[in-house]
Amino acid sequence: MADQAFVTLATNDRYAKGAMVLGKSLRNHKTSKKLVVLIGPHVSELSRAVLQTLYDEVRLVDVMDSGDTAHLAMMQRPDLGVTFTKLHCWTLTHYTKCVFMDADTMAVANIDELFDREELSAAPDPGWPDCFNSGVFVFSPSNETYGKLLQYCTEHGSFDGGDQGVLNGYFSDWATADIRKHLPFIYNMSSIAIYTYLPAFKQYGANAKVVHFLGKTKPWSYAYDPNQRRVQGNVQEASSHPGYLLEWWSLYCSCVLPLKQ
Numbered sequence: 001m002a003d004q005a006f007v008t009l010a011t012n013d014r015y016a017k018g019a020m021v022l023g024k025s026l027r028n029h030k031t032s033k034k035l036v037v038l039i040g041p042h043v044s045e046l047s048r049a050v051l052q053t054l055y056d057e058v059r060l061v062d063v064m065d066s067g068d069t070a071h072l073a074m075m076q077r078p079d080l081g082v083t084f085t086k087l088h089c090w091t092l093t094h095y096t097k098c099v100f101m102d103a104d105t106m107a108v109a110n111i112d113e114l115f116d117r118e119e120l121s122a123a124p125d126p127g128w129p130d131c132f133n134s135g136v137f138v139f140s141p142s143n144e145t146y147g148k149l150l151q152y153c154t155e156h157g158s159f160d161g162g163d164q165g166v167l168n169g170y171f172s173d174w175a176t177a178d179i180r181k182h183l184p185f186i187y188n189m190s191s192i193a194i195y196t197y198l199p200a201f202k203q204y205g206a207n208a209k210v211v212h213f214l215g216k217t218k219p220w221s222y223a224y225d226p227n228q229r230r231v232q233g234n235v236q237e238a239s240s241h242p243g244y245l246l247e248w249w250s251l252y253c254s255c256v257l258p259l260k261q
């Protein structure tokens, strides 16, 4: 449907690489939805040009420049910069429903069925399952909700310093109100599960539809040798995301790099 979209965010060229792979992964799995990427002013011209070829809409969000309530909120909470930028997705009111996905996620199957869910649907966070993980969530753009979120942010801040703390504070009944708003973990499978619950990963991991490279080290932080098809660097860390890291790099090399030439 034309009025539904996947949305991601990249404030710099590193996260833009993630957004490129994410966009390509959604296209490869033949999504029928629009693709939107929110970018910050620090994203280079080259990255913007590549994103233009993969996304239907590349939208510049400059919270510092906006001269509106977001700017005011930002002045009061400078610590929450990227968070305010992410909340901007609620202003995409030319869509009725959207699915936000972090730039460090990758679709490994078609996930258009997520649009059957309502705001705010998300999967449990592996670290604290009564909180949802804000790397993948279903929402309904609305200027009213956007205003309320900014207000919440300014008044209460974020208990974890990021968007996940704000969103869990605002949508605080997620854990108990409606089980249909709990997305199965396979829609936001973080590789953390591989070492926190290996038997479950062995049992269910093959069903994963979205992989989330949550944490400090992102796929683009590693060096990759395209000839040997091997990821270099901290091998122990890399081995906790077995094939997915290679899949991310192989998409990057085969589908994204050629666009940069």
Ligand code: UDP
Pocket (backbone or CB within 6 Å): 008, 009, 010, 011, 012, 015, 082, 086, 101, 102, 103, 104, 105, 135, 213, 214, 215, 216
């Ligand atoms: N992000 C960004 N620039 C930054 C940090 C974060 O654009 O400098 C966006 C990006 O979409 C990223 C999301 O915010 O995926 C959340 O951050 P991250 O994925 O690093 O957090 P984690 O999932 O590891 O908690």
Ligand code: MN
Pocket (backbone or CB within 6 Å): 102, 103, 104, 105, 135, 212, 213, 214, 215
């Ligand atoms: Mn993430």
